Amino acid sequence: MSDTFFQVINIQEFEKGKEKKCNACNEKIFIGIFDYIKNPITTRIVSAYYHFKCYKPRVEIPLMIKNIKDPIPEDFISKIQKWNSKFTPPKLSSLLKPGFYIEKTPSYFSRVWLQVFKFFTPLELCELSLVCKNFYSYTWAKEIWVEITGIIKETVFDIKFEYLFRKFNICAICECDVIENLYYNWNIKRCLCGRCSKKSLAGIGRHKFSLRTLGDLMKKYRVDRAFFDRNNIKIVVDTRFYEKTYPALVEKALENDQEKPQHIMVTRKKRKTTEDNDKV
């Protein structure tokens, strides 16, 4: 494992009389690259200067450009991006582009979580992203990172950060699962757990943790309007004044409800009589 995850290369301009010589071609540099590597054994920093065209990475790790100044040759940027793509999956490679911003927007866009995440440092964000797949997707939101871009450069050399960053990517492929306590704190859990939002109700194939109108639920579960009031089921009103609630809450209430829906008993009776007729 390398000592640092990124190799930082600085772009520097040199004043007249203070020019450096290129390590590759030995000619003077007016604007070029200042590259330094920390020797993992001696911990000494070995620095070198290069022209844009002469630069070749010295260590097999991704590169990050610092102190971006115009004009940078475009072929140099594409060269760096090509080099980085060798090491990183596509999502991470977008981080290493010059200018450093994330274009990826989360698939499950949750405004509230994005606002909450603004109160964390980049390191904490990395840690939070490991909680579950949804958190992972929220942490990629451009608007969070644009604000904290300045801070992340300082933490780049933190070993913990490096480790987390790698896990950050692994987490993209991981799934969350539901444990026994299914109804615990459902309103937060619905946002947290990718698995929960995918779980469908038997028969109707609709999301258990997505809001449904009371009409739909009354039809599906064969309950009346009084059922919702009787069991104190939380109802929300959407922007079009539709009353909505979660199927998961109705299911939970059905388990505890003393008064069983009458029409279910009726259909059972009907079925019994038809069975009796068949026997005869």
Add this chain to the structure above:
Amino acid sequence: MSEITLVSKEGTKIQISSQFSNLSGFIHNILQDYQQNEDISLASVSFINLQMILEYAVHHNFQVPQPPRCPITSPNIADNVSDPWDAEFVNRLNEDQIIDLVTATNFLDMKSLMDLCLAKIACMFKYKDIETLRKEYGITEEFTAEIEEKLKSDFPWAMEAESND
């Protein structure tokens, strides 16, 4: 125009100073074409939430208070806000109430109170490790053999880092 009438979801009417528009973008926009003695219906705000919102507004004298510290520095909300009353106010709410209040403030476009609630949620997550959070919210990470194999083939360097640490 000194007072306006707000109507909660349940139909309860509350009178409040029109200065409330300093805190709420929604009310501010409505007051542009407001006629006196007209009721302002808040279909997504319950009476309890409306009472809390007004309590907050009256305490701050209808002026926008200082926002919470960003990034937050402690799991205690009192360390992250300038007014200790704000911390007391938000500490007496449970998780469900906070989420309700966030929804209500979002409807009213009240950034200051919304930020306070969001900072409180952030405090709940502060300094908690991944395992604790998963346990609290009932999440387990599924790492099947197939996924592991896929990871190993797709990102060999990432798995290497895992084993080293």
